[in-house]
Amino acid sequence: MSKSLKRVENALAEAGVDVRVVEMPGSTRTAEEAAAAAGCALDQIAKSIIFRGEASGHVVLFITAGGNRVDPGRASALAGQALGRADADLVRAETGFAIGGVAPVGLIAPLQAFFDPRLLDFAEVWAAAGTPRHIFAIAPQKLLEITGATPADFVQQ
Numbered sequence: 001m002s003k004s005l006k007r008v009e010n011a012l013a014e015a016g017v018d019v020r021v022v023e024m025p026g027s028t029r030t031a032e033e034a035a036a037a038a039g040c041a042l043d044q045i046a047k048s049i050i051f052r053g054e055a056s057g058h059v060v061l062f063i064t065a066g067g068n069r070v071d072p073g074r075a076s077a078l079a080g081q082a083l084g085r086a087d088a089d090l091v092r093a094e095t096g097f098a099i100g101g102v103a104p105v106g107l108i109a110p111l112q113a114f115f116d117p118r119l120l121d122f123a124e125v126w127a128a129a130g131t132p133r134h135i136f137a138i139a140p141q142k143l144l145e146i147t148g149a150t151p152a153d154f155v156q157q
Helices: 003-014 031-038 072-079 088-095 117-121 140-147
Strands: 021-023 045-053 059-065 083-085 112-115 125-128 134-138
Touching: 003 021, 003 134, 031 045, 031 125, 031 134, 045 072, 045 088, 059 072, 059 088, 059 117, 072 083, 072 112, 112 140, 117 140, 125 140, 134 140
Parallel strands: 045 125, 059 112
Antiparallel strands: 021 134, 045 059, 045 083, 125 134
16 A cells, blocks of 8 residues: 555544545546546545745645636635745655645645635535545545635636
8 A cells, every 4th residue: 555545544534534545447637537437526526736835935735626727816815925836846745645646635744725615515525545546535524624724715717
């Protein structure tokens, strides 16, 4: 078992969340792939989008519905700094995950995080579990609670 997957499973267990991580036969790197694999609506995928803070140099996490795109201006205003593209090395160094498998839980250090309220429209959402082939289903309110993210409007209209 990968270290990343184990961290996610441990984080969920420590939070008292009883969910089952599922290994899919194909990739779940994109929201479209994950939705097809899970058999759910695109917006039921809780994407973990990472930006680099221009002032701090640290990453900021945006957990958004699969069909939504993060608006850089809104996101920057929420983060209190200009945001830019986070490269693969920075993402791995600050989250412990590779791009394509970034989970919203099991991060190696606490991050500033924001949560798309669109996810709360569903009884269940699916999120990455630390690898490009593992995902888990969870109630969105519970995901919001255990991530400590701030609900906010940061998507493109």
